[in-house]
Amino acid sequence: MNRITLLFCAFIISCQGQQVKPNDIPLQDEVKSYTLETIADGINIPWGMAFLADGSMLVTEKSGIIFHIKNKVKTEVKNVPAVYNRGQGGLLDIVLHPNYAKNGWIYITYSTKEGEGSNTKLIRAKLENESLVQIETLYKCEPNTTKSHHFGSRIVFDNEGYLYFSAGERGEHFVNPQDITRDNGKIYRLNDDGSIPKDNPFVGKANVKEAIYSYGHRNPQGLVKNPITGEIWEHEHGPQGGDEINIIKKGANYGWPVVTYGIDYDNTIISKDKQKPGIEDPIYYWLPSIAPCGMTFVTGDKYPDWKNGLLVGSLKFQYLELLKFKDNKVISRQKIATDIGRLRNVAQGPDGYIYIGVEGKGILKIIPNQ
Template sequence: MPAFGQSLSEQEIADVSAYILTDIKAASESHDYRPELAEIHETEKLNFKVDTVASGLEIPWGMTWLPNGDLLVAERSGELFRFRNGTFIGLIEGLPTIYVHGQGGLMDIRLHPDYENNGWIYLAYSTYGPEGSSEGGNTAIMRARLQDNTLVDKQELFKGTPDTRSGVHYGCRMVFGNDGYLYFSIGDRGRMDNAQDLTNHAGKIHRITEDGQIPADNPFVNTPGAMASIYSYGHRNPQGLVKHPETGVLWSHEHGPRGGDEINIVEKGLNYGWPEISYGINYNGTIITNDTVKAGMEQPVLQWTPSIAPCGMTFVTGELFKAWENSILTGSLSFRYLVRNEVQNNEVVHQEILLREIGRVRNVETGPDGYVYVAVENPGVILRLIPVE
C-alpha cells in the first residue's frame, strides 16, 4: 500500500489487481480445507457442522448477498470481492478513494431494503480529509449501484469529522431501521473526549435518510453546534449494530479498553457514558474513571471483563436455527471464537462459546438462505454453519 499522500500508477494498479485476482481465485477453488471443521460441533441446544464458502481473503470485514445469491465481501485492505457458489468470480471496480490506515479501510456493506427496485448498495469506509490536507481521515458512507462488476452512480452521503491520522476506532457498522433510515457507528477515533462532545461525529451512532439527508426528528437537530446526524453518543468503538428481528429495536456492541466491552440497546438521544463511566481500565493498567454508574448515562445490557474484543453481530432467525431464535451471535477477536448470547425481554440470560480457536472473527451474518455465515481473518475465510440432527 502507498504511504499517506501517495498514489499508485496505472501500471502498479494493474499489477496489484492481477496478483489479487490470481491469488484469490486459486485459494477460493482450493477451499482451504481444514479437517477439524468437518466434525460435528455439539452445543447446548443445536449441533452443527461447518463448511468454507469463500477463502483466499485477508481481513474480511463486511459481507452481503445480491438477489441472485452472489456474495459480496468487503476486505479492510480496500477490495470488494464477488463470490458465486463458493468460487471467486470478480473484483468489484469503481470503489471510492479509501484511506487504508491502521484499523481503517473498507468496512461494512449493506443493500438497501428495496434493492431489487432501486439497486442501491451502501459502503462504509475510511477516507481522506479535504484534498491537500495532512490531517488524515475519518469514516464515510457512500451509496452506489452495481453495473456488471463496477460501481456506478456513486454518491458520498456522509463524511465524519474530525479528520485525524490516528489509526484506531473508525467503527463502522450499518443497519437500516424499520423507519427506513440508515444507522451507522463511528468510534471515538482514539480521543476519549470526542465521545461526549456533540460538535464532532466521533464516538456516536448516527441516523440519516437513504439519500444522506438529516431526519427532522433527530435528537440534536436544534442543539447549537451539535452534529445533526447524531442519534446517540458516549460510545467508544461500536463494531456491531443490528436490529431485533421482531421489535426493530437497535442493539450494538462496542470495544471497551482493557475490560468493559459492552452490549447496548441503542435509543434516541441517549448518552452511553464513555469515558465518564466504564467497567474497563487503560491498557497500561491506569484508571480511566472510578465510576461505572452516573445519572443520565445508560448502563450496558451486558459487559465483558476481560474484553473479548467484539466484532460483528447478528440476531439468529428462521427455522434452520429455531433453537437459537433471538440469540445474538458475536465474534471475538481476542479469544478467537463465536459467542451466543441468549436474549429474553431485552436481557442476556445465558452465554455459550462456539468455535473455539476458529480465528479472529470479524463478522457474523444470517444469510438469505437462513444459514449463519462467519468471517474470519488469518486465514481469511467465510464459514457457513449448517445445523445437523
C-alpha cells in the first residue's frame, strides 16, 4: 500500500461519524432574480407574521404592538397583554390555529414580567373589532430570571394538530437546558387548548415538566413544519460558532451546553465535545455563526429555482440564506437579499409569495422577475 493510499484511508477513518464541515458547502453569491415590495414600513423589530384569509396579516413588533396590515395600511390591535420589552425579550411569535376559519384562535408568545424577573409565556386569543378578546394563558415558563436574553421563541402546529413552541435557556446554560425538571432551553408540545398530550415523552415522571418534547436547546428562533415529511425543524443560536439546524425528535437531547460546535464570547471553551452518544447531532451547523432568525420552506412554483429549499434569515450578516438539502444534508447555500438589514423573520404566505421582516424597514414581499 503506497503513501497516498495510506493517507486516504486515514482520512476516511477520521471522518467516519463526523458531519460535513460547513465550510465545505460554499455560500454562493446572490442571483438577483426578484424585486422587493414594501408591504408595511415603520415597524422597528418585526418578529412574527400570521396570514389571514382575506389577504391581510398580523405582525408582532417586539416592543409590544400587534399590527393588522391590510392593503399596506397598518392598524394597531388593542388589548395586547403588557410585555417585558428588555434585551431580547418582548412580543414574539404569532400563529393561527390550523382551523382558524372555524374557531378563530390566535397563538402568541411573549416575555412577561410576573413576579421578579421575566420568562416566556404562551397565550391564545381571538380577534374581534381589531382587539384581542377571550385571552387564555396556556403555558408560562418557570422560574423567572432577571437576565435579559435567550427567550426564543417560535410556534408551529404539526399535521396532527399538536402545538410546538420554543423557549430559550435564558442565559442559564449550566442550569436549565439539560434539566427536565425546569423550563427553558426546551421545545414544548401541547394540545391546542394548552393541555399536555398523554404521549409526551416525560409524562408520568416525577417532578418533570411534562410539556417538554425535546431539550438541550440554547436559543431557538426558528421552528417550522417540513411540508413534505411533516417533521418539525428547528434552528437555534450557538455562541461564537455552532448555530444549528435540528429535526426535533420525541424526548431527544440536543446537547447544549454538553456539546457544541462553538466557543464562548470571551473565547473560552464551553465544551471540548462536539458529539456524544445519546445526543442528537444537528443536520447542519454554521461556522461562523450567522445568528439565524425565522425560517420557512419554499413550496409552489413562484420561485422555481428555490423550490423545496429552506430560507433562513441572518441577523449578523443581514441577508436571507437559501439552503437546499438531499437526504437531510445541505448540498448548496445561496445568499438572497444581500445587505437587506437584520432579518427577523421569513414566511411563505398563502399566496405563495415570500415575505420577510427586516429591522427598521418592516415587511417586504419578494416578487420574482417574470
